[in-house]
Amino acid sequence: MTEPDLNRIWVYLSASPLLGLTMTLVAYSLAHRLYLRSGLNPLLNPVVTSVTALILFLLATDTSYDDYFDGAQFVHFLLGPATVALAIPLYQQFNKLKQVWLPVTVALVTGVVVGAFSSVAIARLLGASLETQLSLAPKSVTAPVGMAISEQIGGLPSLTAALVVVTGIIGAVIGSKLFDLMGIRDDSVKGIAMGMTSHGIGTARAFQVSAQMGAFSGLAMALSAFLYSVFLPWLLSITGVLG
Amino acid sequence: MSILRGFLILVLFFLLGESLRLVFLVPISGGILGLMLLTLYLMVTGGVGNAVAGASQALISVLILLIMPGLTEIFFISGKFTGQWLAVSVSLLVGTFLSVVTTLVLLNVLARKLPSGSSNHE
Numbered sequence: 001m002t003e004p005d006l007n008r009i010w011v012y013l014s015a016s017p018l019l020g021l022t023m024t025l026v027a028y029s030l031a032h033r034l035y036l037r038s039g040l041n042p043l044l045n046p047v048v049t050s051v052t053a054l055i056l057f058l059l060a061t062d063t064s065y066d067d068y069f070d071g072a073q074f075v076h077f078l079l080g081p082a083t084v085a086l087a088i089p090l091y092q093q094f095n096k097l098k099q100v101w102l103p104v105t106v107a108l109v110t111g112v113v114v115g116a117f118s119s120v121a122i123a124r125l126l127g128a129s130l131e132t133q134l135s136l137a138p139k140s141v142t143a144p145v146g147m148a149i150s151e152q153i154g155g156l157p158s159l160t161a162a163l164v165v166v167t168g169i170i171g172a173v174i175g176s177k178l179f180d181l182m183g184i185r186d187d188s189v190k191g192i193a194m195g196m197t198s199h200g201i202g203t204a205r206a207f208q209v210s211a212q213m214g215a216f217s218g219l220a221m222a223l224s225a226f227l228y229s230v231f232l233p234w235l236l237s238i239t240g241v242l243g
Numbered sequence: 244m245s246i247l248r249g250f251l252i253l254v255l256f257f258l259l260g261e262s263l264r265l266v267f268l269v270p271i272s273g274g275i276l277g278l279m280l281l282t283l284y285l286m287v288t289g290g291v292g293n294a295v296a297g298a299s300q301a302l303i304s305v306l307i308l309l310i311m312p313g314l315t316e317i318f319f320i321s322g323k324f325t326g327q328w329l330a331v332s333v334s335l336l337v338g339t340f341l342s343v344v345t346t347l348v349l350l351n352v353l354a355r356k357l358p359s360g361s362s363n364h365e
Contacts, residue, residue, distance in 0.1 A: 020312075024308070024311055025308070027311070028305075028308040028311060032307075047307050047311075047314065050307070051314045051315055054315050055315060055318045058315070064319075065315065065316055068312075068315070069312060072312035073312065075308060075309055075311065075312055076309070076312040076313060078302060078309050079309045079310065079313075080257045080273065080274045080277075081250065081253040081257050081274075082302040082306060082309055083257075083272075083274030083278055084256045084260070084274055084277040084281055085298065085302045085303055087256075087277075087278045087279075087282040087285060088281075088285070088291055088300075090278070090282050091285040091286065091291065092291070094286070102353075103350060103353035106349060107350045107353060108346065110345055110349055111342045111343070111345050111346035111349075114342045114345045115339065115342025115345075116342075118338040118342070119334045119337075119338030119339075122330070122337055122338060123330045123331065123334040126329060127327070128330040128331060129327065132324060132330070136331065136334055139335060139338070139339070140339065142306075143306060144274070144309065144310065145274075147313060148274050149275070151272065152270055152271060152272050153270070156320075156323075157313055158313045158315075158316035158317045158320070159317055159324070161310050161313050161314045162314055162317045163331070163335060165314070170335075170339065171339065171343070175343075178343065179347075182344075182347055184347055189350045189351065192346065196342070196343075196346055197343050200306065229275040230271070233270040233271065234270070237270075
């Protein structure tokens with residue numbers, strides 16, 4: 001094959017949605033494999049490695065985000081049905097909640113309010129734009145729900161997604177040190193704190209510690225996603241953050 | 244075929260949530276309303292069918308893949324946040340820390356009775 005031929009094929013392919021879709025899938029499977037090989041090292045979380053690989057590829061081929069998204073939108077669209085799908089683990093966790101709902105709900109509601117407001121207040125104090133402040137508010141919610149909340153309240157879903165991932169990784173990495181420091185020994189308490197802050201990434205980490213910590217982390221993650229989506233828009237509007 | 248039927252149920256609840264949002268102008272996204280409706284539906288009917296469970300598991304196991312396109316955008320619009328990264332980092336770290344500590348302290352006070360294998364006496 002001669003060079004002009006290759007060039008023509010590239011020009012054709014790079015304008016078709018097929019390339020963006022394929023690149024997304026390739027980057028994901030490579031990153032996922034690397035993560036498994038590393039023995040599930042939280043620092044090699046596949047979100048970070050796959051997105052980095054994808055960005056490098058787009059830069060190297062001089063592809064604009066819009067061209068890329070033409071193909072990637074097919075993957076992106078599935079976030080909607082995937083959010084609905086979270087009803088199944090939520091329903092299954094609710095059974096566990098029956099025995100402990102009062103302390104867990106009180107602790108989570110307080111944690112959610114403190115987390116959302118301190119983040120918004122600090123960002124505002126340090127001069128971040130309203131859009132950035134709003135993107136920070138749902139940073140502890142599992143990514144699909146957090147992105148949906150962000151879009152709804154006027155934040156930037158992509159910024160929220162990035163903050164969700166960073167929060168998740170930080171929580172998973174430093175969580176256990178904080179527990180030691182505070183003298184927390186109960187695995188169910190650790191799990192609840194982990195799931196509330198670090199959602200899916202924290203829950204995966206919690207399952208590595210013990211099944212009990214993982215189960216409570218999953219419960220807290222589901223419950224806080226629910227609390228955030230119901231109360232955050234309302235809280236932001238009554239406190240005047242949302243004009 | 245059964246995964247497809249499960250997927251159809253998820254899409255129908257998504258559509259239902261989206262319609263409710265538009266009709267009643269609720270400030271909650273259609274996907275989340277769909278999630279709530281499906282949870283309610285499961286509680287009323289008292290069980291999860293294999294089809295929905297399979298489709299849900301398939302989607303949830305690739306959540307990272309699904310957020311990749313949205314996440315990638317952040318790199319291309321990062322110019323928008325010049326000068327805000329310090330605010331974002333401090334807010335993220337301090338906000339997260341405060342919320343974890345609050346929750347832990349409250350749980351320690353309230354939750355002496357959490358069912359546990361490990362005990363809670365210090």
